Amino acid sequence: MSYVWAFVVGGAICVVGQLFIDYTKLSPARILTGYVVAGVILSAVGLYKPLADFAGAGASVPLLGFGHLLAQGVQNAVDECGLPGAFTGGLTAASGGIAASLIFGVLAALVGKSKDQN
Amino acid sequence: MTRRGDTLLFDAPPTVAAWAAAGGKKESEGPLASAFDFVTQDAAFGEQGCENWEQAESLLQRKAVELCLRKADIPRSKVDIAFAGDLQAQCTASNYTMRELGIPFAGIYGACSTMAETLGLAAVFAAGGMAERVLALTSSHFCAAERQFRTPLEYGAKRTPTAQWTATAAGACLVRAHGSAGVPVLSVTFGRVQDFAVHDINNMGAAMMPAAASTLLRYFSATGTSPQDFDAIFTGDLGEVGTALLHEQMAKEGLPLDNHKDCGCLLYDTNSQNVQAGGSGAGCSAAVLCGKILPMLAAGQLRRVLFLATGALMSQTTFLQGESIPGIAHCVELGGAV
Amino acid sequence: MKLDPRQYDEMVSRASPPSPVVRDCAWAFLVGGAICTLGEALRQFFLIWYDKTLAGTLTSIALIFLSAIFTLPGWYQKLAAKAGAGTLVPITGFANSVVSPAIEFKAEGWVTGVGARIFGIAGPVIAFGTLASFVWGVLYWLLGKVG
Numbered sequence: 347m348s349y350v351w352a353f354v355v356g357g358a359i360c361v362v363g364q365l366f367i368d369y370t371k372l373s374p375a376r377i378l379t380g381y382v383v384a385g386v387i388l389s390a391v392g393l394y395k396p397l398a399d400f401a402g403a404g405a406s407v408p409l410l411g412f413g414h415l416l417a418q419g420v421q422n423a424v425d426e427c428g429l430p431g432a433f434t435g436g437l438t439a440a441s442g443g444i445a446a447s448l449i450f451g452v453l454a455a456l457v458g459k460s461k462d463q464n
Numbered sequence: 465m466t467r468r469g470d471t472l473l474f475d476a477p478p479t480v481a482a483w484a485a486a487g488g489k490k491e492s493e494g495p496l497a498s499a500f501d502f503v504t505q506d507a508a509f510g511e512q513g514c515e516n517w518e519q520a521e522s523l524l525q526r527k528a529v530e531l532c533l534r535k536a537d538i539p540r541s542k543v544d545i546a547f548a549g550d551l552q553a554q555c556t557a558s559n560y561t562m563r564e565l566g567i568p569f570a571g572i573y574g575a576c577s578t579m580a581e582t583l584g585l586a587a588v589f590a591a592g593g594m595a596e597r598v599l600a601l602t603s604s605h606f607c608a609a610e611r612q613f614r615t616p617l618e619y620g621a622k623r624t625p626t627a628q629w630t631a632t633a634a635g636a637c638l639v640r641a642h643g644s645a646g647v648p649v650l651s652v653t654f655g656r657v658q659d660f661a662v663h664d665i666n667n668m669g670a671a672m673m674p675a676a677a678s679t680l681l682r683y684f685s686a687t688g689t690s691p692q693d694f695d696a697i698f699t700g701d702l703g704e705v706g707t708a709l710l711h712e713q714m715a716k717e718g719l720p721l722d723n724h725k726d727c728g729c730l731l732y733d734t735n736s737q738n739v740q741a742g743g744s745g746a747g748c749s750a751a752v753l754c755g756k757i758l759p760m761l762a763a764g765q766l767r768r769v770l771f772l773a774t775g776a777l778m779s780q781t782t783f784l785q786g787e788s789i790p791g792i793a794h795c796v797e798l799g800g801a802v
Numbered sequence: 803m804k805l806d807p808r809q810y811d812e813m814v815s816r817a818s819p820p821s822p823v824v825r826d827c828a829w830a831f832l833v834g835g836a837i838c839t840l841g842e843a844l845r846q847f848f849l850i851w852y853d854k855t856l857a858g859t860l861t862s863i864a865l866i867f868l869s870a871i872f873t874l875p876g877w878y879q880k881l882a883a884k885a886g887a888g889t890l891v892p893i894t895g896f897a898n899s900v901v902s903p904a905i906e907f908k909a910e911g912w913v914t915g916v917g918a919r920i921f922g923i924a925g926p927v928i929a930f931g932t933l934a935s936f937v938w939g940v941l942y943w944l945l946g947k948v949g
Binding site: 348349352353354355356357358359360361362363364365366367368369374375377378379381382383385386387389390402403404406407408409410411412413415416417419420421423424425428429431432433435436437440442443444446447448450451452453454455457458459460461463 | 905
């Protein structure tokens with residue numbers, strides 16, 4: 347069942363993003379930024395963890411899950427070391443994804459070349 | 465030369481003596497495929513040694529110039545002055561083309577209106593006796609424009625239905641003083657900037673329509689003509705949305721356009737080529753002018769037309785600062801071949 | 803000219819074709835759902851050896867790797883032209899927004915092109931995400947002091 351819910355919840359989160367694209371003038375960059383900040387807020391008020399437990403990757407793969415990861419990380423770090431954790435927790439938790447993007451990005455630039463879209 | 469309103473009428477019309485159009489792969493798959501003098505399937509020109517899209521656009525321009533001068537059968541040293549421009553920042557595609565050609569050069573920026581602007585200036589120079597042979601040149605390159613104005617080419621994004629596709633194309637015209645064989649330039653009307661508070665960067669046709677309507681109205685009132693006096697009226701790059709708006713506006717003004725065609729809708733098949741509302745870019749109207757309009761005038765299939773290229777005059781910076789998009793349209797009146 | 807800006811705004815809305823919302827959403831649902839399902843399969847696979855947190859991180863890294871592979875030949879862009887938010891919203895979209903400028907701006911040099919432009923689209927996401935998490939961290943700390 348976990349696969350079905352991952353598909354349905356993940357797909358539904360993407361549909362919400364599509365509605366923003368089609369009905370507003372928001373650019374993709376703004377939607378991505380909004381999703382991460384919204385993920386932090388949803389996680390902070392305690393709504394995202396139940397969804398993540400229920401839908402697995404369906405909740406963690408969309409960028410809302412990236413926000414959830416930041417919020418969870420900051421919470422754990424504050425639990426461990428107090429106020430300084432507010433600085434370190436978020437990026438520590440998200441470091442794997444950010445580092446992977448940068449590393450694969452530079453490697454891709456090493457082997458890749460800009461191509462025409464037709 | 466007489467001036468009526470904003471329109472400059474030539475008593476001894478200069479002529480477009482030769483022209484050439486160059487294009488890329490998507491353009492070679494469109495309805496005007498056979499109209500191009502040169503097409504490439506590799507718009508990067510990798511085999512020709514180009515290392516980036518900006519160089520590739522320059523090379524495309526150079527192909528158009530070479531073919532145009534070959535048709536006119538004159539060496540480039542005989543060209544008195546060139547008016548050229550493109551969409552790259554600081555018009556570098558034209559600058560580097562001119563570095564190779566060594567012709568006296570005045571750089572022009574008119575966004576997608578550049579073809580009419582350069583052709584108009586060339587005609588004025590030739591008619592005024594300031595030059596015997598004048599080159600008017602422009603281009604756009606999808607990839608160079610995309611990476612400069614929008615997003616990297618590998619970036620995944622969905623285009624909105626009102627967006628237009630920047631053509632990979634270049635057009636060159638050689639204008640000669642009165643008395644040479646070719647297509648006569650009868651009049652030129654330089655437009656005034658119009659801004660009707662359109663902010664949507666994905667709806668350029670809508671942003672530019674008021675400029676097109678305004679220049680047309682000024683031209684008709686100055687010359688006492690109406691749309692029926694022409695075999696065809698061509699606008700540059702309004703696309704489907706801008707075209708619909710122009711028809712609506714001109715009907716409201718009491719001068720309905722039923723012989724109008726838009727270059728953005730002629731260059732591509734908007735139903736099957738995935739270009740949303742049609743083509744755009746300075747090269748789009750340039751290619752349609754050099755590949756279709758001038759040859760039809762030369763062959764006697766058309767006898768009197770208006771060529772009206774429109775440009776959107778914002779920049780990436782003013783757009784991000786929340787400014788609306790100003791538009792401009794320049795009109796060149798062309799006659800049957802002499 | 804018989805036209806004023808307010809009236810023109812209405813004219814433009816009427817003349818502009820709307821996005822095909824139903825078709826767009828179907829594409830977004832199917833492609834977005836498929837990417838998340840792939841993520842779930844990867845997560846279940848990593849859970850065989852690792853705990854939940856590490857399995858989640860490895861899932862992200864694997865998806866980012868796949869996104870980079872698909873971005874290179876231009877396939878991700880082609881899919882995104884149809885899938886819209888279905889490819890934008892998953893972490894693969896974030897990876898695409900990092901990998902694509904890295905490839906594109908190689909022509910302007912490794913440091914001034916690749917390095918400087920790599921955050922062009924993803925930078926705001928990280929900046930505002932980090933800021934939001936910091937604000938939440940301070941609030942959470944204060945809540946702990948009070949409670």
